[in-house]
Amino acid sequence: MVKSIIKAVILFALIAATAYIAFNYAPIEKSMGVIQKIFYIHIACAFSAFVAFGTCFYANVRYVFTRQAKADWLGVAAAEVGLMFILVVLITGPIWAHPVWGIWWTWDARLTLTFVLGLLYVSYLLLRSMIEEPDKRALFSALFGIFAFLDVPLVYFSIRWWRTQHPQPVILGGAGSGLEPRMRVAYLLMWGALTGLLILLMNARYKLEALRASVEELRREAEVQ
Amino acid sequence: MGLLSNTAVLLGKELRTEFRSRELLTTTVVFILVVVVLFSFTFDPTSSESRRFGPGLLWLSFLFAASLMLQPCFLREQNNDTLSALRLSVSDPFAIFLAKLVANTVFLLLTEVLMLPIFAVLYNVHILPVLAQLVLVFLLGSLGVAIPGTAFSAISAQARMRELMLPLLLLPLLTPVLIASTESTAGLLDANPELRWAWLGFLAGFDVVFLTALWLFGEYLLEE
Numbered sequence: 001m002v003k004s005i006i007k008a009v010i011l012f013a014l015i016a017a018t019a020y021i022a023f024n025y026a027p028i029e030k031s032m033g034v035i036q037k038i039f040y041i042h043i044a045c046a047f048s049a050f051v052a053f054g055t056c057f058y059a060n061v062r063y064v065f066t067r068q069a070k071a072d073w074l075g076v077a078a079a080e081v082g083l084m085f086i087l088v089v090l091i092t093g094p095i096w097a098h099p100v101w102g103i104w105w106t107w108d109a110r111l112t113l114t115f116v117l118g119l120l121y122v123s124y125l126l127l128r129s130m131i132e133e134p135d136k137r138a139l140f141s142a143l144f145g146i147f148a149f150l151d152v153p154l155v156y157f158s159i160r161w162w163r164t165q166h167p168q169p170v171i172l173g174g175a176g177s178g179l180e181p182r183m184r185v186a187y188l189l190m191w192g193a194l195t196g197l198l199i200l201l202m203n204a205r206y207k208l209e210a211l212r213a214s215v216e217e218l219r220r221e222a223e224v225q
Numbered sequence: 226m227g228l229l230s231n232t233a234v235l236l237g238k239e240l241r242t243e244f245r246s247r248e249l250l251t252t253t254v255v256f257i258l259v260v261v262v263l264f265s266f267t268f269d270p271t272s273s274e275s276r277r278f279g280p281g282l283l284w285l286s287f288l289f290a291a292s293l294m295l296q297p298c299f300l301r302e303q304n305n306d307t308l309s310a311l312r313l314s315v316s317d318p319f320a321i322f323l324a325k326l327v328a329n330t331v332f333l334l335l336t337e338v339l340m341l342p343i344f345a346v347l348y349n350v351h352i353l354p355v356l357a358q359l360v361l362v363f364l365l366g367s368l369g370v371a372i373p374g375t376a377f378s379a380i381s382a383q384a385r386m387r388e389l390m391l392p393l394l395l396l397p398l399l400t401p402v403l404i405a406s407t408e409s410t411a412g413l414l415d416a417n418p419e420l421r422w423a424w425l426g427f428l429a430g431f432d433v434v435f436l437t438a439l440w441l442f443g444e445y446l447l448e449e
Contacts, residue, residue: 064445119397126393130384140380143442144394147373150438151398154431158401161423162408 004204011196018189026186035099040186042092044194045085046114052082052198053121053149060145063138069213072138075145076128077205079121081198086118109156109163116155120148134216228323231315235324243332253294253336260286261344275348280410283344284366284403291333291370292392298325298378300387308447318444322375326439329371330364337363355413358420362413365428366406372435373398379446401431 022040029036059075062068093111094104105111124145131137243249264282268274302308311321338360345352352359374395381391405424412421 064442116397116400123393123397127380127384127390130386130390132385136383139445139448140383143445144377144380146442147376147435147438148398150434151401154401154434158404158427161427162404 004200007200011193011200014189014193014196018186018193021189022186026183027180029183032100035096038092038096040190041194042089042096043187044190045088045092047191048194048198049082049085049089049117051195052078052085052202053117053152055202056082056121056124056145057149060142060149063142064146067135067139069134069138070210072134072142073206073209073213074202075138075142076125076209077202079124079145080205081201083118083121083125084201085194085198086114086121089114090118107163109160112159112163113156116159117152120151124148134213227315228317228320231317231320232323232327235311235315235320236327239324239328240331243328249294249297250332250335253290253332254339256293257286257290257336257340258343260289261340261347265347270348272349275350276411276414276416279344279348279350280407280414283340283410284406286340287333287337287366288370288396288399288403289392290336291367291374292395294332294336295329295371295374295378295395296381296388296391298329298375299382300378303382308449312447318447319440321447322439322443325378326368326371326375329375330367333367333371334360334363337367350414352414355418355420358413358418359410361420362406362409362425362428365425365432366402366409368432369402369406369428369435370399372432372439376435376439376443376446402428405431 018040022037026037026040028034056075056078059071059078063071063075093114097106098104124141127144128137128141131140261282264278264286268278299308302311312318315321341352341359341363344350374391377391377394377398381387381394384390405428409421409424409428412419412424
């Protein structure tokens with residue numbers, strides 16, 4: 001318990017330091033201005049989300065072949081935290097886009113893929129809430145998770161091919177290309193901080209799921225007696 | 226070959242069951258017809274506009290119809306516990322999936338081919354010169370819908386609110402099929418019709434990926 005609090009405090013300090021550096025150390029971008037700084041969060045969250053979804057896939061495959069409840073707990077933890085990060089990406093993106101592009105949203109390849117990815121994991125979590133029996137819930141959501149993950153590269157390629165055939169008038173600016181050294185520091189720090197946040201949140205969710213499973217087992221034992 | 230002969234027998238059962246009552250086919254065709262008519266109110270169906278929006282709305286209505294049509298697939302095996310009987314009757318559980326997905330593909334293809342002339346008449350598009358190619362696109366697209374659809378039918382049969390869960394699980398996953406099928410159909414309905422082989426190849430690849438996934442994980446989908 002104390003260890004978790006210490007970890008959380010350290011992480012909070014790291015994120016606060018990163019925010020300070022992003023605003024006071026990293027320079028203001030030439031063409032976009034201050035709004036560019038939202039990218040420090042936006043891109044780091046996207047990376048964390050993809051790590052989370054990769055972890056979910058690993059957990060799903062592990063559950064199907066080993067049937068260890070731990071794998072199921074990891075799967076749901078990774079999916080929920082990943083979805084949270086994707087939501088941050090989908091919210092910070094339009095906040096950036098509106099002053100820069102003049103529009104909140106466009107259906108270009110990257111945005112559409114992110115949206116579809118979010119939808120797939122919403123479906124995964126909804127499916128879990130619709131199956132009551134724990135073993136069945138774990139197995140069938142794991143199987144759906146595997147199919148969904150296999151679909152991701154296919155979604156990516158199809159949307160990209162389609163979008164290159166129907167070019168968009170708006171082009172994503174060179175954000176992140178040729179990074180100024182001070183910006184790179186901010187990016188790396190934020191990336192580290194959000195990866196730490198990802199691990200902390202997944203750990204907490206995992207422990208919550210483990211606790212729920214043991215409560216459920218105790219309840220079943222009590223009912224039998 | 227055990228797998229193929231088992232599949233043939235089960236496929237015969239699936240087709241016979243459906244063609245005895247034909248209720249799934251008729252309701253699906255009528256549903257697509259309703260959606261196509263409703264879509265006509267959303268844009269001006271001149272010939273050029275139909276070429277722009279037609280393929281998309283056609284495939285969208287096929288996807289909606291499929292997500293309704295695929296529900297009874299495993300749901301009716303829950304009555305009288307026929308799923309256990311099926312599992313005991315075959316040596317390879319993949320035969321069950323193979324039979325069901327071929328049957329679903331056949332049903333989907335039938336409804337699509339039935340809808341095609343109606344769509345052509347209502348929206349002023351020329352389909353006769355490209356009929357064979359259109360059927361090829363429909364075949365690959367229907368396979369793309371039926372393969373994950375059959376798998377998710379087995380999953381949603383275990384869940385509550387299954388009528389809503391199947392479309393929720395299936396439709397986001399079918400994004401690549403929608404894009405590839407729409408592009409292929411649009412190419413054929415264009416003023417200068419062409420068969421877009423790249424998209425057809427992509428559809429075929431999609432079918433192979435999910436057929437392989439179903440082959441690897443199918444037996445777990447049948448667990449109770």
